[in-house]
Amino acid sequence: MPTRFSFKPTSAAPTREFVVCDGARTYVVGLDGASGKSAILVVDKGKPVIMKLSVRAAALHAGSTGLMVIGTDLSVHEGSRTLSRVTGSALKQPLVDEFGLLLGTMVAIVGYSEAYALVPMKKTFDVMRWQRSGGWSTVGTVPEIVPRDRAGASIAWDATRKCVVVYGRTAKSAGRIAELENGKWKVYAARTSNGAFDQPCRVLLGGSAIVALPTLGFPHLIRNEGRVFAVNEGPKHDCVGLAGTDLRFVSEEGSSWIIETVPLEPWFESAARVAAFKSKQTAAVAKATAKLKGKATSKTPAVADEVPFKRLQMKLMVVDKLMAMKIIPKFKLSTVEKAAGKKLYDGANWIMPDDDPFGMQPETRDWFMSLPLKREWVAKIKELSWSPGAPTMDNVAPTWDGEDELFYVTAADAADLPLLPNLTAISAVFSPKDETKTVKAFAAKGVELRRAS
Numbered sequence: 001m002p003t004r005f006s007f008k009p010t011s012a013a014p015t016r017e018f019v020v021c022d023g024a025r026t027y028v029v030g031l032d033g034a035s036g037k038s039a040i041l042v043v044d045k046g047k048p049v050i051m052k053l054s055v056r057a058a059a060l061h062a063g064s065t066g067l068m069v070i071g072t073d074l075s076v077h078e079g080s081r082t083l084s085r086v087t088g089s090a091l092k093q094p095l096v097d098e099f100g101l102l103l104g105t106m107v108a109i110v111g112y113s114e115a116y117a118l119v120p121m122k123k124t125f126d127v128m129r130w131q132r133s134g135g136w137s138t139v140g141t142v143p144e145i146v147p148r149d150r151a152g153a154s155i156a157w158d159a160t161r162k163c164v165v166v167y168g169r170t171a172k173s174a175g176r177i178a179e180l181e182n183g184k185w186k187v188y189a190a191r192t193s194n195g196a197f198d199q200p201c202r203v204l205l206g207g208s209a210i211v212a213l214p215t216l217g218f219p220h221l222i223r224n225e226g227r228v229f230a231v232n233e234g235p236k237h238d239c240v241g242l243a244g245t246d247l248r249f250v251s252e253e254g255s256s257w258i259i260e261t262v263p264l265e266p267w268f269e270s271a272a273r274v275a276a277f278k279s280k281q282t283a284a285v286a287k288a289t290a291k292l293k294g295k296a297t298s299k300t301p302a303v304a305d306e307v308p309f310k311r312l313q314m315k316l317m318v319v320d321k322l323m324a325m326k327i328i329p330k331f332k333l334s335t336v337e338k339a340a341g342k343k344l345y346d347g348a349n350w351i352m353p354d355d356d357p358f359g360m361q362p363e364t365r366d367w368f369m370s371l372p373l374k375r376e377w378v379a380k381i382k383e384l385s386w387s388p389g390a391p392t393m394d395n396v397a398p399t400w401d402g403e404d405e406l407f408y409v410t411a412a413d414a415a416d417l418p419l420l421p422n423l424t425a426i427s428a429v430f431s432p433k434d435e436t437k438t439v440k441a442f443a444a445k446g447v448e449l450r451r452a453s
Helices: 271-292 312-324 333-340 362-370 391-396 411-419 432-443
Strands: 003-007 018-022 025-031 038-044 047-052 057-063 066-071 076-078 081-084 106-110 114-120 125-131 135-141 154-158 163-169 175-181 184-189 201-206 209-214 220-222 239-243 246-253 256-263 383-386 425-428 448-451
Touching: 018 057, 018 246, 025 057, 025 239, 025 246, 038 057, 057 106, 066 106, 114 154, 125 163, 312 362, 312 383, 312 391, 312 411, 333 362, 362 391, 411 432, 432 448
Parallel strands: 018 239, 106 154, 383 425, 425 448
Antiparallel strands: 003 256, 018 025, 025 038, 038 047, 057 066, 066 076, 076 081, 106 114, 114 125, 125 135, 154 163, 163 175, 175 184, 201 209, 209 220, 239 246, 246 256
8 A cells, every 4th residue: 555754854955856765765866956966865764864965966776785876977986986987078978968967868777786878969879888897888879769858768777677778759759668688679669558658758667567757747657568557647746766666756745745655566467457447448438429429410410220330440440431432521620629518729739638648639539439320331341541641540649640559450450340241451550560460350351451551
């Protein structure tokens, strides 16, 4: 169960930049306004003590043998000793700006003998490795992820799989996770159970879960190697640290600081939790669909022989085709806004959910799903095409960048094929790793599935 306690810090307390946990101790690392260097507020059993540092800290490791600090210039300090240092001039790239703030450099410390730094170059990120025996060296360049802003990328160490994990965004703002294992990079889209994830954040690792921590928001659990995790859990925070299998949140209420510990373990790799989450989503869509029933325009009235589509991708594909065939009228945003009872576009920006700004617009998605289609209409369809640029994709996800799996067809979508009696072929986008399974599922229903060019 979550635990929570509060205390009143002194006026000398630092700002909150990041949190490191060592058992019951919490180390809140921030800026000391007087010196411009870092200071640490150490909280042990509810008693706060302030420690001042001689450097601006990028990372800290706490353990039984003391503290190890890595500065923003990648200097490594253990107690009062400086073990090694690398400067921006040596890299031909500054590590800090004129105010002494990190230019995107993030550090992951592995015990007392090793560390990894994510260093922004002109157009790429490099990963550097520190070893007690040999100092700093460059490991390699991170593929696809590019420097965008200070909070846009982050690095962590997966102690279970012994690999480096980097979260960041592409030049088109798509979230990516890059893993460096045995000298080889693997890159995949960052996704939560709500869809694509592309917010600026830093990452922590707990067990096999990748935890994304957006600035001043809810933590998100990102999919790792195909697993789907819950989203929007835990309290809002200023800083979060990982304490074993718990997350430790540090925030402020009035003049008091709040430290709250929330177990991480129930969040991931729980089939029951994922099933419950999906069930909740399905119920929400069903409720919205029921509410919108009967609110279609007079040109598309509710019909007795309505085709009962269950799969969203199939319904969207069919609607896209019927609009192109001019059997049903083209999409009008004003119709959806009237049904939803609110504006979805303010004249300059789309009104999107805060937790999924580049995914599907829920009101438009639900409107499409509730749109009644006659059996005689869908019987005229012989082929379907579904690829980025399709009008219905743009309608339902107006801010989507086309770089993730939001509109991928899956084997499960084949369940709706019997509703299309004359369909023979579909050209669509689908996951390469699931290609065999998906193609076979469609072929079993008598439909040829081809990859859209």
